[in-house]
Amino acid sequence: MVKNSRQSTLLAPSLLAGNHGALAASADSVSALGLKWLHVDIMDGHFVPNLSFGPATVAALRQAGNKLFFDTHLMLSEPQHYIEAFAKAGSNLISVHIEPDYDHRGILAKIRQLGCQCGIVLNPGTPADAVEHLLDQVDLVLVMTVQPGFGGQSFQPQMLAKIAQLNDWRQQSGHTWRLEVDGGIDLQHAKECFDAGADTFVAGTAFFKAPDRADFARCIEQFAI
Ligand code: DX5
Ligand code: ZN
Numbered sequence: 001m002v003k004n005s006r007q008s009t010l011l012a013p014s015l016l017a018g019n020h021g022a023l024a025a026s027a028d029s030v031s032a033l034g035l036k037w038l039h040v041d042i043m044d045g046h047f048v049p050n051l052s053f054g055p056a057t058v059a060a061l062r063q064a065g066n067k068l069f070f071d072t073h074l075m076l077s078e079p080q081h082y083i084e085a086f087a088k089a090g091s092n093l094i095s096v097h098i099e100p101d102y103d104h105r106g107i108l109a110k111i112r113q114l115g116c117q118c119g120i121v122l123n124p125g126t127p128a129d130a131v132e133h134l135l136d137q138v139d140l141v142l143v144m145t146v147q148p149g150f151g152g153q154s155f156q157p158q159m160l161a162k163i164a165q166l167n168d169w170r171q172q173s174g175h176t177w178r179l180e181v182d183g184g185i186d187l188q189h190a191k192e193c194f195d196a197g198a199d200t201f202v203a204g205t206a207f208f209k210a211p212d213r214a215d216f217a218r219c220i221e222q223f224a225i
Contacts (some may be wrong), residue, residue: 005170007178007199011220012037012071014182016052017151017204023057024064027209031068033114033214038068039202041087041148047077047100048149055085062090071140071202073121073182080107087114093120095142098130102198108137111154113130119180124149124156128165138177140200141166145193146183151204154182160196167197187219194223 009097015038018026030038040061043052071087072091076082079096080103086094094111098104098120111118119140120131126145129143143163146153159181166179181193181202201220210216 005174005176006167006197007176008039009194009221009223010038010178010200011035011207011217011224012180012200012202012203013207014041014151014204016041017208023053024061024066025062027064027066027068029213031066033217035217036069037071037200038066039071039073039204040091042074042076042082043070043149044076044078047097048075050149055082055089058089058091071119071180073094073119073142073202078102080110082166083107083111084114087111087116092114093117093119093140095121095140096122097121097148098134099126104134105137108134119178121148122162124159128162128169132169135169135173135175135177140178140180142180142182142202143198144183145185145189146180148183153184155186155189157189157192160192163193163196163198172196187216190220190221191223 013030041052043050045051069092072094074096077100094116108118116141120138121142145155145159178200179198180196182202185203186206
């Protein structure tokens with residue numbers, strides 16, 4: 001069957017696995033390969049047990065002249081308070097988790113009003129049904145393939161069924177949101193996720209530690225329907 005609501009394959013390297021003492025250089029090394037997206041993980045030490053970057057970091061990367069599409073993954077208990085700051089800082093897409101209790105519809109709409117694309121994220125323990133009512137309102141659905149909070153964890157293969165379920169709904173509805181996967185993504189797991197319907201691949205450790213990053217990127221972006 002031709003999967004025609006699926007988007008072109010994209011790699012989004014995760015800055016979390018870059019050099020935290022030289023983030024602008026890490027981001028520049030991604031653009032130098034001709035890649036278009038950069039995944040930026042924002043953690044609050046509450047929704048996830050770790051801290052990472054804030055809006056000032058995103059603004060500084062943008063001010064340093066980086067033109068990458070900033071795919072900003074907010075792992076925050078109260079994302080509603082930070083949307084505006086990340087939009088102003090230069091994020092292109094802002095994703096928020098479904099699990100915390102806030103006005104999901106309102107926040108997704110606000111992200112768009114601020115001129116960004118919007119995404120909804122599911123933790124490994126959250127079923128696809130939890131986001132079904134929001135699928136007419138998003139530009140991206142992010143399926144976490146590890147428990148969020150840290151890079152370098154092992155891919156959870158049980159997530160493939162959730163990816164396939166979301167892809168089926170996308171085909172049936174004709175929606176064109178991207179289906180992104182994040183956590184433990186190397187070439188093998190990326191291919192499994194691609195076969196299940198994913199089109200957008202976050203890779204931190206596997207990308208930044210690859211012996212040949214250009215080759216890693218080529219291998220991912222060559223996946224074709
Ligand atoms: C985990 C983050 C991921 C992380 C992925 O909480 O959301 O984006 O950077 O790192 P790897 O690819 O090393 O699992
Ligand atoms: Zn992430």
